[in-house]
Amino acid sequence: MNKFKIICTTDIHGTIYPVDFSSNQTVDFGLSRFATYLEEQRAENEVLLIDNGDVNQGSPFVTFANKNEPMNIMAKALNKLQYDFVNIGNHDFNFGSDFFIKYINELEGTSIVTNVLYNGKTIGQSQVVTLPEYDVKIGIVGVVTDYISNWEKPANLTGLTILSVMETLKKEVASLKEKVDKIVVCYHGGLERNPETGEPTETLTGENVGYEIVTKIPGIDLLLSGHQHRSIVTHIGDTLVLQAANNVREVMEVTYDAGVFTGKLVPMHEYSSDQTFLESFSDVYNQTQHWLDEKIGPGAEGLSVSDIIEVQKEPNTFTRMINQAQLAFSDADISSTSLYDSTIGFAEEITYRQLAANFPFPNTLVLMEITGAILKEYLEWNANYWTLENDEIVVNPTYLEPKRQIYNYDIFEGIEYTINVQKPSGERIEDLTFEKKIVQDHDVFRIVINNYRASGGGDFHMLKKGTILKEYSEEIIDVMYDFLKNTDLTDLNKQQTANTMLTK
Structure with a gap:
């Protein structure tokens, strides 16, 4: 029987093309290489595909597209790859609430963000995925660091309210516990403490609360984190915790088998780019290159x-x-x-x-x-x-x-x-x-x-x-x-x- 896998990208930062636009040299990472890996995985396994935020900022390509393309270019990319669920990151707020909501609305994947309100209503909700062939129900919750209001210009948060990560997760996990066998939290934030010793690794401002999440909220089986651009595969207590490096240098791959999650990071340098995927963005790519050569x-x-x-x-x-x-x-x-x-x-x-x-x-x-x-x-x-x-x-x-x-x-x-x-x-x-x-x-x-x-x-x-x-x-x-x-x-x-x- 095929395996059931959760595959999660995080901190893509506009990296569709395997190109360093500052030098115009080819690099061995990016969403186009991920597309090849994803096709192979889907051919062999049942795959649930999730993005964990920070997609709309970080590359000259996406900078140009944000200002000139009628449709959000990253929504187009995630739709091409048929993402099932989408979380958001702090940099996705950088361009104002109109841009932000347009991105959410243009996604075909389901928003799982539970701690962000727009005009008083949540922009996403927790999901229950039923997999009878694997005899499991999985609950999935998405949250983004609530430290955003400390960085972001107030004008960019018009109509948006960011709720406490901890309070939101306590409520969402409690609600899911009676409905599912496993709970997965997608958190656009990182670990504030050493996972082995519990010693702080940064000033405890609340920007990152991954360690606090899994030690204070019982019942979380898998934490998919981000924001820090770190490579992490570890356990904190009984919770499997992963985080992948930025720009799709690697992705989080979690396998469910006989009631147990196991995880690893898969580097993208081993895969060639999917040229068919890239053809969908060639016009914007050429325009971006012309713009950069000014x-x-x-x-x-x-x-x-x-x-x-x-x-x-x-x-x-x-x-x-x-x-x-x-x-x-x-x-x-x-x-x-x-x-x-x-x-x-x-x-x-x-x-x-x-x-x-x-x-x-x-x-x-x-x-x-x-x-x-x-x-x-x-x-x-x-x-x-x-x-x-x-x-x-x-x-x-x-x-x-x-x-x-x-x-x-x-x-x-x-x-x-x-x-x-x-x-x-x-x-x-x-x-x-x-x-x-x-x-x-x-x-x-x-x-x-x-x-x-x-x-x-x-x-x-x-x-x-x-x-x-x-x-x-x-x-x-x-x-x-x-x-x-x-x-x-x-x-x-x-x-x-x-x-x-x-x-x-």
């Missing part, structure tokens, strides 16, 4: 980024350019920016392809008023990014494992200071000046930062003590595009000064 203007010396960590240690012309663009746009006193794993800087000729690689998230800018005391607290928290190892300054391992978070280190313009890494946390910032004057606690500054940071993202909660003066609607990538079109970048080299120093 030439914005000439670059300048020092704008490339070959080693992100080294640039974080010694900010260069590229980081200065970003902050100068933000200062010019907002007329702030101080600006901060961060780098991403996709950051490449600019070549001699700047194209939109490079711009998309450097600014992969649809963040907007926020102008805030903060005091000198808040600024110092901000910088001290930022300084925790560095530590000493064998007398060398290196990135604190907590920013690399269990989830890589190099985007949670900020680089500033408008102030000068030294980070003394050998000092204790909270006492590392030295010689902080603004316009050559020592910063006092009572001083007041206008600072421009992205909306994620302004909301306290990255545990920069002290920024929420500031006052928001203005929230801009333009995405950072558009701010940079206008700046590059109208700025002679060679002038940046003439003005460049070192405003941050690391010492040990």
Whole structure:
């Protein structure tokens, strides 16, 4: 008899094509490779297919499609692959409630999201799957991290209410217990603790509560998680817990046999792309490539980024350019920016392809008023990014494992200071000046930062003590595009000064 399998993707992030659009090189992951794997599995087994959220953001391909295609491109992709059930992720809220609801409505798969309301009504509901040939009834519940309101712009949540993950699951699991033999929870969130020891692996903000879910809500047989982009197959108590890496590098495959779930992660590099699947998106792909090849203007010396960590240690012309663009746009006193794993800087000729690689998230800018005391607290928290190892300054391992978070280190313009890494946390910032004057606690500054940071993202909660003066609607990538079109970048080299120093 064929086996019954639950196959779950998570954090697809717009990766339909096996292409790194920043370099235009082929990669060994993506939804097209998954399509080949899925066809093989369906030929041999009974398959229940689930997506666990974060599909609508993360690739230039989906960025272009979101702005230009009448139908949601990711709904089209999931429909082509005949997904049975769909959960949602935090990044699916990035484009506003109209976009969000349109995506949900265009899906042919059933929404299982139980902790999100739109105009007072849930956008999904728990499901019972009856499989008489396997003598089992399975209940399936979907929830998304309720920490979204701490990151997302209020305007993007119009009409939406996000309920407590824990309270929702307690109710849903209790309701399902009498109806089913097995309960599966699809949670777009991750593990906040080491599954073996129970020790916290991050600040317990409530962003990730996977460990709490399975230890405080009895009766869950399988937890399919996401959000952290980690590779996990483990048990917490009697609950099987899985999570897969992002961009369909791997998928979660769970087999049900004789009353027991067993799970593994299947890498997609072993499979070739399904060309028939890709043909459905070829027009959008070609248009995306044409859009990315648009030439914005000439670059300048020092704008490339070959080693992100080294640039974080010694900010260069590229980081200065970003902050100068933000200062010019907002007329702030101080600006901060961060780098991403996709950051490449600019070549001699700047194209939109490079711009998309450097600014992969649809963040907007926020102008805030903060005091000198808040600024110092901000910088001290930022300084925790560095530590000493064998007398060398290196990135604190907590920013690399269990989830890589190099985007949670900020680089500033408008102030000068030294980070003394050998000092204790909270006492590392030295010689902080603004316009050559020592910063006092009572001083007041206008600072421009992205909306994620302004909301306290990255545990920069002290920024929420500031006052928001203005929230801009333009995405950072558009701010940079206008700046590059109208700025002679060679002038940046003439003005460049070192405003941050690391010492040990």
